[in-house]
Amino acid sequence: MVPLKSNQTVMGGEEEEREASGPPEKRKPKEEAEESESEKEIEEEGKGMRIxxxxxxxxxxxxxxxxxxxxxxxxxxxxxxxxxxxxxxxxxxxxxxxxxxxxxxxxxxxxxxxxxxxxxxxxxxxxxxxxxxxxxxxxxxxxxxxxxxxxxxxxxxxxxxxxxxxxxxxxxxxxxxxxxxxxxxxxxxxxxxxxxxxxxxxxxxxxxxxxxxxxxxxxxxxxxxxxxxxxxxxxxxxxxxxxxxxxxxxxxxxxxxxxxxxRHPISLKSQKVGSLPASCLSGPLATCHLYLM
The missing domain is CATH 1.20.1250.20 (MFS general substrate transporter like domains)
Incomplete structure (x- = not known):
């Protein structure tokens, strides 16, 4: 019975920590859809423009x-x-x-x-x-x-x-x-x-x-x-x-x-579009890679 009580105590502590931290933040579907659309637009633009x-x-x-x-x-x-x-x-x-x-x-x-x-x-x-x-x-x-x-x-x-x-x-x-x-x-x-x-x-x-x-x-x-x-x-x-x-x-x-x-090439999927520098989205190299400042 003693191990059972210790397990219950541990489980209770984990539940209290979850309650204190609050529920995990959930991104709105609308925001995710907008970001995915903007990423697709930039990818298509990069593919369409050639050096x-x-x-x-x-x-x-x-x-x-x-x-x-x-x-x-x-x-x-x-x-x-x-x-x-x-x-x-x-x-x-x-x-x-x-x-x-x-x-x-x-x-x-x-x-x-x-x-x-x-x-x-x-x-x-x-x-x-x-x-x-x-x-x-x-x-x-x-x-x-x-x-x-x-x-x-x-x-x-x-x-x-x-x-x-x-x-x-x-x-x-x-x-x-x-x-x-x-x-x-x-x-x-x-x-x-x-x-x-x-x-x-x-x-x-x-x-x-x-x-x-x-x-x-x-x-x-x-x-x-x-x-x-x-x-x-x-x-x-x-x-x-x-x-x-x-x-x-x-x-x-x-x-x-x-x-x-x-700079080193990075993928659009690894960075948010809003976090990329403006220099990554312009210039002749925008047709080849996006570069991390």
């Missing part, structure tokens, strides 16, 4: 510039190194340095991009910085011999030109390889699941087109043209093409394509 195709083209423009510089380097690195007199046993060392640096620093760049809190976004600052690095590498790679001759090299011996050219190749390779991670992450940050296939196809097409144009322009003889007469050498003409494409296309991607917000 325009020209914005995806600008978003993938940086891949064109990246592969353009890559193709030009691949086509010209051997003739340039032969021209300045680099010994053959050091050719493999030129290609060996960039992967080693990438193995050490690419994970650090990706981690820093994930944790970036700049107002410009997580990815675009790194994309722009690496594009500037690509441009610097192209400048050293194509003009290392001229810079060395202006500093103190002689046509028969160009040690400064060799160092600058090899440094340009390493910087170009490293920055071009490192930029692929932020570019892909930038795409996934702004693309909805249904739009990722189209965005990836545009990126692949831009990369292939940039490589084809880079090989084509690198294989043409520009010395007899007006550009060749104005810039005095084949390498300077190609640097003009590389610099203009890299700067303009990286500007398209980083400035006028899509906003990159360092």
């Amino acid at each position: 325009p195709l020209h914005r995806w083209v600008m978003h993938g423009a940086v891949m064109f510039g990246r592969e353009f510089c890559y193709a030009m380097e691949t086509a010209l690195v051997t003739p340039v190194l032969l021209q300045i007199g680099l010994p053959e046993q050091y050719y493999s060392l030129t290609w060996f340095l960039s992967p080693i640096l990438g193995l050490l620093f690419h994970p650090l760049i990706g981690s820093a991009s994930d944790r970036c809190t700049l107002r410009w976004g997580r990815r675009r600052p790194f994309i722009l910085a690496l594009c500037v690095g690509v441009l610097l590498g192209v400048a050293l790679f194509l003009n290392g011999s001229l810079i060395g001759l202006s500093i103190g090299d002689s046509p028969s011996s160009q040690p400064i030109g060799i160092v600058l050219t090899v440094l340009g190749v390493v910087v170009l390779d490293f920055c071009a390889d490192a930029s692929e991670g932020p570019i892909r992450a930038y795409l996934l940050d702004v693309a909805d699941t249904e739009e990722q296939d189209m965005a990836l196809n545009i990126h692949a097409f831009s990369a292939g087109l940039g490589g084809a144009v880079g090989y084509m322009l690198g294989g043409l003889d520009w010395t007899g043209t007006a550009l060749g007469q104005a810039f005095k050498s084949q390498e300077q003409v190609l640097f003009l093409f590389a610099a203009s494409s890299s700067l303009s296309l990286s500007h398209c991607t980083c400035s006028v394509s899509l906003n990159d917000l360092s």
